[in-house]
Amino acid sequence: MRRFIVLALGLWCSLPALANAQQTAAGPAVAPTITLVLPSLKNLFDDMKVPFDLAQDKKGYDTLVDTLEVFLVGIERDKPVGVRVISGGDTLHPALSIPVLLPPKGVIGDPKSDPNFKKLRDNLWDLDLKTAPPPDPAYIRQIPTPIRTKLPGLKLGTGERLMFGGRDGYMGRDATAVHIATELPEVRSLKGLVAWDFPAGTDLAVMLDGKAQKPENRLKAFAKLRSEMLGAVKKKADEAESAFALREAGLRQLVDELQRFYAESGEIQMLLTVDGEKKNSSATLALTALPGTELEESAKLVKPAPSKYALISTRDAAVVFTGHLPLDPLRKKHAGELHSVIQKHVEHLIDSDKAKPEPEKTADKSALGILFTAIRDVATQGELTGALRSWSTGGGKLDTVGVLKVAATEPYSALLKGLQDAGGPISVAMSADKQDDVEIHKIVSPGAARQFAEIIGADGAIYIGLAANELWYAAGDGVLPRLKAAITESRGAVGEPSAPLAMSVRVGPLTEFVNSYTKRNPLPERPKTAPAAKPAAKAGGDGGAKRPSLPNAQRDTSKSPLENLQALMGDMDLQKLATDAFQGTDDTVSVALTEVEGKIRLDTKVDSGLLRFLGTVMSKFVKDNLSDE
Known part of the structure; x- marks a missing residue:
């Protein structure tokens, strides 16, 4: 469990904006631009119970909660827990506020008269999130000399601590909360808990306040985060140039979008709900753009309108x-860039297939010219108008109809x-059929039928x-009758x-598709990982409970949070777990983007x-x- 908690904290601590090793008294902190808040830890535990109930594992839920409780001694269960992202100077700093x-009496933050503050710091110390002065005088020798030398000049208050180890920063204690932030002025600027003022049933709220800071200052603060995110993309030793170019372009475009949303939004509010009775979840995101920005012009394009393709x-x-x-x-x-990098990578994959004859490679690239021309059309028109429907026919196979x-x-x-004129392994029958005003042409590719049997019929017809x-x-x-019906x-x-x-999207049929494809095209086996150590037996009591102790090697600081997450999951067969979970028809994820009362709204249901x-x-x-089993 220690490994799990270290990873969770590491994902927060290793945000690029937190990479600053040196702390400075950078002046007063500005108002937070982004706030993420949970109503309470109790509410979080209730939400966690829903998936465990669906998995019919009450014992597993109890075990997880019991283990978490060991690390939460001294923390209130019924008060909000929040993260506020402070945009100051040239970067972004998340600040955590814990109730x-x-x-019971005495001075807040005093090691002797504030036992809950000490218990919290004891727990964090065990997770390699150390503080100076330490929670126990016996730990003083574990504090590096540079940290001890720095302490007198900081003039820390009774409830303030310097943080080091797994995260560099500062901690401050006030009457209701403990705050953890990157800079000391930020800790001192945070007062009390993050407010909770949202509709009943909300389980998580995320807000962006466009009035907290001018757009140009937000853009400046985002610049360093942007640089670090893009700089983290490195070409892997065995990665093709085209694959790296595609991955790099995808990340760059995502960062472009995030930057614009962050700098040019007037307000963003996202509310997440987990329904314990219906056993489902939903999220609503509402966005208002700042006047006179590119984002405002973009938002004006999002308007409900009649669509003939909605009739399909x-x-x-x-x-x-x-x-x-x-x-x-x-x-x-972005669409134009994707057209180029996708085409180059797909052509690389075709050329790299040693089992495919050269005439078939040439024919495949010619046939895929239709797809690449369609992507280019979207870019040049500046419009994505169309539809797609895909039906499961069993055994992982899909019938698909689309229009653009x-x-x-x-x-x-x-x-x-x-x-058609080229001949070769792919044949074309021009005007093979007709439905209403649509001329239907037929491509037959036996090679595609073999390679993509799940989405192309046995006859190879497209x-x-x-x-x-x-x-x-x-x-x-x-699929031909479905195509004709859709046209009409x-x-x-x-x-x-x-x-x-x-x-x-129904995830069950897609899981069947993946199972069928990977059965025909097995993935390379991953090296087996050593099983994680089980937690040590707990001694009774609250703060005296013995915490699970796993070696620090379980958290490899040289790896990214994603790589550590993969290591944490070990040899878990997610594909098999998905197959077991998606046996019914209650497996749909739906997303809708529209405009409501002048706001862009994104609704998601799970x-x-x-x-x-x-x-x-x-x-x-x-x-x-x-588990002890």
């Missing part, structure tokens, strides 16, 4: 996507004709439909305005199956790492 029980049936579909979303200049640029609004159909006709400014696609066993449905009378972007999977994973982790 700690008041001392979604009955029994495993994947549903419908969109009619104009792209702002930044996203047009394109600038013109002539380039696609030319690509199909060129593929259907491409062309009409005025429309590109249709269909593949799968017996889209020609009906357009109804009420729909969300600019709506998507839902069915019970996803929480059951989470519970199954947590149950397995507890059994492997914490």
